[in-house]
Amino acid sequence: MGSHQQDAATSQPLKKYILLNAFDMSTIGHLSPGQWKNPKDKSDTKRDLEYWIELAKLLERGGINALFLADTYGGYDTLWEGSWSDNATIKNAETDEYFDPNLIRTIDHRGKFFSLSSRHICSPSPQRTPFLFQAGTSSAGSQFAATHAEAIFVSSHSPKVLAPKVANIRKLAASLGRDPQSIKFFATFTPIIGATEEEAQAKYEEAKKYASTIGGLVLFSGWTGVDISKIPIDRDITAEDSLEAHKIRSILDAFTTTSPDIPKWTPRVVAEKASIGGLGPVAVGTPAHVADEMVKWITEADLDGFNLAYVTTPGTFEDVVDLLIPELRQRGLYPEAADQTGSLYTDRLTAREKVYGKGQKGLRDDHLGSAYNIERSHTQWAEW
Secondary structure, three states: OOOOOOOOOOEEOOOOOEEEEEEEOOOOOOOOOOOOOOOOOHHHOOOOHHHHHHHHHHHHHHOOOOOEEOOOOOOHHHEEEEEEEEEEEEEEEEOOOEOOOOEOEEEEEEEOEEEEOOOOOOOOOOOOOOOEEEEEOOHHHHHHHHHHHHHHHEEEEEEOHHHHHHHHHHHHHHHHOHHHOEEEEEEEEEEEEOHHHHHHHHHOOOOOHOHHHHHHHHHHHHOEEEHHHHHHOOOOOOOHEEOOOOOOHHHHOOOHOOOOOOOOOOHHHHHHHOOOOOOOOEEEEHHHHHHHHHHHHHHHHOOOEEEEEEOOHHHHHHHHHHHHHEEEEEOOOOHHHHHHHHHHHHOOOOHHHHHHHOOOOOOOOOOOOHHHHHHHHOOOOOOO
């Protein structure tokens, strides 16, 4: 992998590639409310297909792992893994047969929340089960993640706050027979990058002109259930201020757990922090400085990568592709594009292979869902 960035605190090289996703959502501003007023921002064009096409081209050029769209979900376990055999698709035009029905199993599922008796309507993708992301590090969320997740989305303004949460989930995963390092942790991270420190700082100051502090406070209240309008501006915010028991506990913890970086959480501090970058850190500086910050977070919190939030779109992602990615590659911390996409784009890797390596298209053998894979089943077809 070439030379590696030395971490200042440990003087040890980072011995793994950094995983990067572009973090977006079908809304203006996303984690930096108010930036729709910024002339450089194009988030109000998300209703147009052209926005997503051009963003995909940009991310492809930079070799970004994935476009991470929040709050979506898909099928899992028995339908994806257990219904269609790998060779069920035959595409025989002469007999007018697209698939062999004898190689497609009916799934009889009786669960707590729903039941079904059906063959899966879709032939499986190369991955079968989509790569499984999960958010939440509460007690229940951590147990769920250790059981099901392949990657976990975490957020905090301090790596020291995240570190024990990451360690706990890895420990739980190990107790379930999973390789704890197979679970990949991605933290929210907002980069503001310039060719020089002065240029980066100028971008940050411009962003602050358009930032909506009210928007940041509204995001905070929506995430946590805390009615921040009823709290004095310089009074500490506590978990007891939340009016809703079922809000995302890990987000509430992130905004009420103090650290050397933020010794006190008050409405005034929240207004400043949440209006640009939302839940996570904002790194302002040259590509080298931002890369240093990434290495610090990965080292101190035992992370694997980041969901990169934007201030302006596509501007933030353009700076990542044109400035940050070359810096990471120079340090040996990010793969070359050919390593991710295959030679001349003829052998594209799946999302799971980009994380675990070429050949690992399906769930790992130590994942709960792999037990449902039809190719691993010892049940005879005649019994189905």
